[in-house]
Amino acid sequence: MITLKNIEKVYRTSSIETLALNNINLDIKKGEFVSIMGPSGCGKSTLLNVMGLLDEPSKGSVQLDGQPVKQYKDKELARLRNQQIGFIFQSFHLINDLSVLDNVEIPLLYRATNGRPRRDNAQEALEKVGLSNRMKHFPSQLSGGQKQRVAIARAIVGNPNIILADEPTGNLDSAMGNEIMNILQDLNNDGATIVMVTHDEQMAKRTHRLIRLFDGTQVL
Template sequence: MMKLSEITKVYGTGTLEVPVLHGIDLMIEDGEFVAIMGPSGSGKSTLMNIIGFLDRPTSGMFELNGDEVGLVKEKKLAKLRNEHVGFVFQQFFLLPRLNALKNVESPLIYAGVSKRERNERAREMLEKVGLVDRMKHLPSQLSGGQKQRVAIARALVNHPSIILADEPTGALDSETSKQIMELLVKLNEEGRTVIIVTHEEEVAAYTKRVITLRDGKITDDRRRMS
């Protein structure tokens, strides 16, 4: 469970201060499927970065499973991020000189996993996203949808409990977007917490809860009827 209490985020100092988040109170239970929406500049990506341990709030309290993340030192924070969170981005961020299998393996190198186990787990994840027949292909040889599937496989390879997806369908056509969202739905049904940042109502419609930000504040938080 994630609990954010009175979270603020200010960039810069003195006269150059830019406040982005203003007193965010939010609780996300294990296994939820959440969309964070809002116009450009609303603070949704900043909130995502805080939830994913990529950034720290300026003030307030962020707890994960009852432990205050703000008190954790950087080295342990990186370990928490690697163990608990899988990231999926709009631009994929695949390493261009590595094939699909090696791209999926890459987080396991930082985790100190053996070469044999890295290979086995990466193959397993590529099979899960339906790309085991493309594992030797470079990113330049893959379609946009295939690249995003590789990125999702990479996000899953450490068996994270939380998937954070920042505009995961933004670079894809409508049919491919549907396939990616159906894959994220399946991952949520398996028990993972999935949090998506999006500006598209069609994408948010796949989720079970929609949180709307405007000017750094939560203006709406609604759950969909199942």
């Protein structure tokens, strides 16, 4: 599904060079639920961005379904992200001026999906996360857990094969965090491949496999 070979990521400024990822080799198989852990600043989010084709590695190769992504142009990469990958962010990234339903529809707008099917798919995604009664609300009217469920609905509305979640329970209390994990596990049981960055050992134990990073290096 996702294969990383000898991945290195270096950030450079005029005065400093920072090695964010160092010789990362990973193979995420179809249907896996994998967690990534490590101290703050160890490269977890950078690794997730490389997997999600948001950030290009300085060295090494990324393969999606056996195909090297380096061969694709920017428009093709954008299409791959839109059609195959769903992103869940810790800070939700919802648009406050749009309703819950409109927020969830956004990925389908980039696919030029027609109005009625787009709305039907967004409503179905919200039903999956238990928010069918909040479709007309705005983000400011929701709790943190509800906002995260909207973010999950937006991530899954296009039926992606891969879901990348960056600290999806990080801003939530333990009860709501467990609810979010239950939703992610249900999505995984339905066939989604999930990679999740987390600081929570208990959440990580609920996934199939744990990857640890330290100072940008994979801990074996």
